[in-house]
Amino acid sequence: MAKTHVTMKVNGAEVEGLVEPRTLLVHFIRENLMLTGTHIGCETTHCGACTVDIDGMSVKSCTMFAVQAQGSDITTIEGIANADGSLSALQEGFRMMHGLQCGFCTPGMIVRAQRLLTENPSPTEAEIRMGIAGNLCRCTGYQNIVKAIQYAAAKINGVEFQEAAE
Amino acid sequence: MNDMTPTREQREAKLEGMGCKRKRVEDIRFTQGRGNYVDDVKLPGMLHGDFVRSPHAHARVKSINSEEALKVPGVLAVITAETLKTVNLAWMPTLAGDVQMVLADGKVLFQNQEVAFVVATDRYAADDGINKVVVEYEALPPLMDPFKAMDPDAPVLREDLAGKTSGAHGPRKHHNHIFEWVVGDKDLTDAAFRNAEVSIKEMISYHRTHPSPLETCQCVCSFDKIKGELSIWGTFQAPHVIRTVVALIAKIPEHKIHVIAPDIGGGFGNKVGAYPGYICAAVASIVTGKPVKWVEDRIENLTATSFARDYHMTTEIAATKEGKVTGLRVHVLADHGAFDACADPSKWPAGFFNIVTGSYDFPTAHLSVDGVYTNKAPGGVAYRCSFRVTEAAYCIERGMDILAQKLGMDPAELRLKNFIKAEQFPYHSALGWEYDSGDYHTAMRKMMEAVDYAGLRKEQVEKRAAFKRGETREIMGLGVSFFTEIVGAGPSKNCDILGIAMFDSCEIRMHPTGAGIARVGSKSQGQGHETTWAQIIATEIGIPADDIMVEEGNTDTAPYGLGTYGSRSTPVAGAAIAMAARKIKAKAQMIAAYKLEVHEGDLEWDIDGFRVKGLPEKSMSMKDICWAAYNSVAPGMEPGLEAVSYYDPPNMTYPFGAYICVMNIDVDTGVYKVRRFYALDDCGTRINPMIIEGQVHGGLTEAFAIAMGQEIRYDDEGNVVTGSFMDFFIPTAVETPHWETDFTVTPSPHHPIGAKGVGESPNVGGVPAFSNAVNDAFSFLGSTHIQMPHDFWRNWRAAKNLGVFAA
Numbered sequence: 001m002a003k004t005h006v007t008m009k010v011n012g013a014e015v016e017g018l019v020e021p022r023t024l025l026v027h028f029i030r031e032n033l034m035l036t037g038t039h040i041g042c043e044t045t046h047c048g049a050c051t052v053d054i055d056g057m058s059v060k061s062c063t064m065f066a067v068q069a070q071g072s073d074i075t076t077i078e079g080i081a082n083a084d085g086s087l088s089a090l091q092e093g094f095r096m097m098h099g100l101q102c103g104f105c106t107p108g109m110i111v112r113a114q115r116l117l118t119e120n121p122s123p124t125e126a127e128i129r130m131g132i133a134g135n136l137c138r139c140t141g142y143q144n145i146v147k148a149i150q151y152a153a154a155k156i157n158g159v160e161f162q163e164a165a166e
Numbered sequence: 167m168n169d170m171t172p173t174r175e176q177r178e179a180k181l182e183g184m185g186c187k188r189k190r191v192e193d194i195r196f197t198q199g200r201g202n203y204v205d206d207v208k209l210p211g212m213l214h215g216d217f218v219r220s221p222h223a224h225a226r227v228k229s230i231n232s233e234e235a236l237k238v239p240g241v242l243a244v245i246t247a248e249t250l251k252t253v254n255l256a257w258m259p260t261l262a263g264d265v266q267m268v269l270a271d272g273k274v275l276f277q278n279q280e281v282a283f284v285v286a287t288d289r290y291a292a293d294d295g296i297n298k299v300v301v302e303y304e305a306l307p308p309l310m311d312p313f314k315a316m317d318p319d320a321p322v323l324r325e326d327l328a329g330k331t332s333g334a335h336g337p338r339k340h341h342n343h344i345f346e347w348v349v350g351d352k353d354l355t356d357a358a359f360r361n362a363e364v365s366i367k368e369m370i371s372y373h374r375t376h377p378s379p380l381e382t383c384q385c386v387c388s389f390d391k392i393k394g395e396l397s398i399w400g401t402f403q404a405p406h407v408i409r410t411v412v413a414l415i416a417k418i419p420e421h422k423i424h425v426i427a428p429d430i431g432g433g434f435g436n437k438v439g440a441y442p443g444y445i446c447a448a449v450a451s452i453v454t455g456k457p458v459k460w461v462e463d464r465i466e467n468l469t470a471t472s473f474a475r476d477y478h479m480t481t482e483i484a485a486t487k488e489g490k491v492t493g494l495r496v497h498v499l500a501d502h503g504a505f506d507a508c509a510d511p512s513k514w515p516a517g518f519f520n521i522v523t524g525s526y527d528f529p530t531a532h533l534s535v536d537g538v539y540t541n542k543a544p545g546g547v548a549y550r551c552s553f554r555v556t557e558a559a560y561c562i563e564r565g566m567d568i569l570a571q572k573l574g575m576d577p578a579e580l581r582l583k584n585f586i587k588a589e590q591f592p593y594h595s596a597l598g599w600e601y602d603s604g605d606y607h608t609a610m611r612k613m614m615e616a617v618d619y620a621g622l623r624k625e626q627v628e629k630r631a632a633f634k635r636g637e638t639r640e641i642m643g644l645g646v647s648f649f650t651e652i653v654g655a656g657p658s659k660n661c662d663i664l665g666i667a668m669f670d671s672c673e674i675r676m677h678p679t680g681a682g683i684a685r686v687g688s689k690s691q692g693q694g695h696e697t698t699w700a701q702i703i704a705t706e707i708g709i710p711a712d713d714i715m716v717e718e719g720n721t722d723t724a725p726y727g728l729g730t731y732g733s734r735s736t737p738v739a740g741a742a743i744a745m746a747a748r749k750i751k752a753k754a755q756m757i758a759a760y761k762l763e764v765h766e767g768d769l770e771w772d773i774d775g776f777r778v779k780g781l782p783e784k785s786m787s788m789k790d791i792c793w794a795a796y797n798s799v800a801p802g803m804e805p806g807l808e809a810v811s812y813y814d815p816p817n818m819t820y821p822f823g824a825y826i827c828v829m830n831i832d833v834d835t836g837v838y839k840v841r842r843f844y845a846l847d848d849c850g851t852r853i854n855p856m857i858i859e860g861q862v863h864g865g866l867t868e869a870f871a872i873a874m875g876q877e878i879r880y881d882d883e884g885n886v887v888t889g890s891f892m893d894f895f896i897p898t899a900v901e902t903p904h905w906e907t908d909f910t911v912t913p914s915p916h917h918p919i920g921a922k923g924v925g926e927s928p929n930v931g932g933v934p935a936f937s938n939a940v941n942d943a944f945s946f947l948g949s950t951h952i953q954m955p956h957d958f959w960r961n962w963r964a965a966k967n968l969g970v971f972a973a
Contacts, residue, residue, distance in 0.1 A: 077198065091198065098859070
């Protein structure tokens with residue numbers, strides 16, 4: 001099948017590649033760019049393991065063609081850590097609050113949570129739960145993911161994180 | 167001593183040993199997208215394989231034509247049963263003693279069954295090839311209802327078993343019968359029912375569902391023709407077992423098979439078995455001489471690999487008028503699908519379902535299980551439970567509620583009246599188990615106090631009265647569940663897989679500078695073994711957990727283990743780790759004695775080293791002992807500091823817990839609201855409370871899913887109607903309730919550190935709590951038992967059937 005030349009910015013770097021028109025963005029990211037942190041859990045846009053940030057929106061990269069991302073600015077989990085390589089507030093929050101177990105949903109969950117906190121820096125618990133409803137987790141029951149995001153929000157906002165009473 | 171000398175508390179804290187909420191070491195890589203899962207493995211020249219699958223539930227395969235497929239650019243081979251027959255792999259043995267088609271051989275027996283394997287240069291080309299394979303089918307009548315499986319005129323599913331009047335587990339009564347398993351004293355139990363003042367009988371179904379980890383099943387197989395070696399990276403909960411199975415069926419010497427389970431994205435029982443994808447990828451690699459990757463998509467995962475449950479349990483309890491139970495009789499009709507691929511220890515065709523007497527002191531019990539074939543996917547895996555234990559817990563916990571309703575007794579009071587008492591442990595159950603330890607009354611009362619059980623019941627009475635007066639359309643249910651699990655399979659006297667005893671193992675190697683590596687036969691799929699195993703070692707030998715690297719999943723380096731499922735890792739591998747650490751400590755003591763010039767008996771252990779009794783300033787730290795082990799051991803002693811332990815547990819462990827769910831249901835819409843869920847778990851000694859809590863949250867969420875909507879459902883033609891995440895209920899953060907966790911600690915008396923395992927308890931105890939809440943809510947309207955799953959529609963239908971809508 002004839003291939004198309006695509007260029008885009010991924011985690012701050014200009015990248016390019018030759019893809020079939022039908023190549024899914026997630027496969028371009030994982031197999032051409034070798035950024036394997038973005039995962040595939042369902043291929044039907046339900047689970048959110050493949051979530052990346054495209055031009056300021058959370059997008060499930062399993063149901064978008066690579067050619068549709070032509071010229072866009074993409075952030076994947078590999079672009080989330082602080083510039084000095086340390087864990088970002090969200091990554092630290094997930095670790096401190098035990099917001100992950102098998103780690104398979106985690107990249108998509110963190111990328112999604114970053115967009116959520118950008119749009120709403122002090123979300124309520126209900127807003128967090130609604131905000132991550134497109135990302136499925138089979139291990140944690142979400143409770144500690146919610147705490148992880150609250151932890152990160154507090155850290156970003158420079159306030160002390162207080163765990164809600166049980 | 168100067169001021170810089172750390173205090174005892176500081177020395178303890180530095181170890182981050184058992185009981186500490188140590189943060190997980192795995193998370194550093196997982197939060198940065200640096201995990202290494204199977205689909206991340208990319209080898210030079212790697213090909214991709216994908217399946218042509220059957221659209222029919224039952225059909226004869228008249229022909230398979232691959233001609234057009236082989237013309238598709240990128241397609242290199244199409245493997246069929248005929249190809250596999252040349253290497254004697256068209257069929258494979260199952261863990262349950264049956265055989266299973268790897269690729270359709272003459273017939274297909276369930277929808278989405280594997281028919282042909284297309285191998286191509288990439289996954290897109292493989293898919294193109296699939297679309298060009300032409301398969302001609304002759305549809306046959308499907309058998310979907312297990313209750314009709316043994317009708318005289320039921321269609322014959324397994325033609326390969328024609329004339330076989332017995333299977334791996336004894337006589338077969340019918341052409342669709344797999345086994346009958348009988349336990350207990352029939353005469354005594356029948357007598358108990360004849361003499362019973364009160365009895366109940368109910369058919370309680372536990373519907374078919376699926377573990378559905380977020381990462382599907384997948385593998386990469388790479389055969390090196392020059393060396394004759396096969397490397398397999400795969401989503402394996404039990405990598406060593408896979409290696410042995412491959413050696414047995416592919417006739418490759420076991421030392422030339424390298425099985426590697428890298429990071430695994432959840433398992434929940436789905437990744438215990440061997441699937442056609444693994445065999446086909448291996449054969450394809452041998453045929454093409456290139457590495458071959460096989461990755462299931464979600465629909466394939468839900469419809470073809472390893473369902474769970476599908477148990478239909480006719481449950482009878484006999485009791486006195488005062489509510490003392492006198493007998494239990496259960497018959498199970500077990501729907502195993504097209505092949506018996508149940509992942510149970512070999513001698514246990516219905517797993518440990520004979521834990522069905524639960525937490526209660528039944529003087530007698532009788533159990534029989536009939537397994538049957540239907541035109542559904544094979545499997546029968548332990549989805550986040552020990553083998554068939556969640557079915558057993560659901561059966562008895564629903565049964566006790568139904569009995570309470572008949573007696574007009576409070577369900578909690580009925581349970582308290584019948585619990586095995588603390589002083590009865592070790593307790594021998596009527597169906598043959600020896601419960602190791604428990605204190606059920608304390609746990610139950612703690613739960614009742616924590617939630618103000620009496621207050622909730624009072625509120626329920628008021629709400630019911632208001633409902634009857636027409637003031638509300640909301641009904642309230644309290645779902646009590648008190649479960650006893652049986653985990654830690656298991657003792658070699660009664661547990662094996664394909665003849666291999668179900669021990670587990672650990673090898674610890676301490677390096678000169680006081681750091682070390684521990685290799686373990688278990689395999690984490692998210693349980694955090696890299697974190698918790700190091701905590702056990704830290705406490706045992708006084709080396710900080712941060713200085714111990716834990717490695718699992720590489721069969722070339724890890725000692726042989728039976729893997730991680732059935733909550734067996736802590737009871738079995740955890741014990742092996744403690745025992746290996748104790749061997750290290752014993753040698754360390756000899757080294758310290760030599761260095762300190764005292765007798766070994768003059769030394770005592772002190773947090774992170776040995777000191778001379780009565781002379782605390784004369785001591786040697788474990789770190790210094792590690793160094794000494796490599797340069798100045800006593801004459802005659804071997805240098806080095808390492809140990810291996812293979813642990814054959816003397817008994818299972820029996821975690822337990824008291825759960826309660828408080829739920830409101832709107833009868834007009836069937837919409838429920840979980841107001842409160844409290845879970846008290848007793849898993850014995852607690853290694854990492856943070857991880858235990860996380861496990862409980864996750865298990866409860868899976869229990870919530872199963873009880874309230876998650877189901878693998880077929881229509882009458884054998885089509886799977888819940889085959890994607892659109893239809894198969896996986897709760898999101900929005901509908902998942904808030905979980906409250908609590909605990910008591912009753913150590914296991916036979917386990918080296920007293921730990922019992924916890925990962926599956928919340929699923930086992932959670933499902934009956936949810937279902938009992940729904941059933942309790944409806945009970946005052948005249949209902950005895952409503953089958954799961956309790957989704958909105960079914961709740962609405964239940965309300966309608968109970969006549970709550972005006973005509």
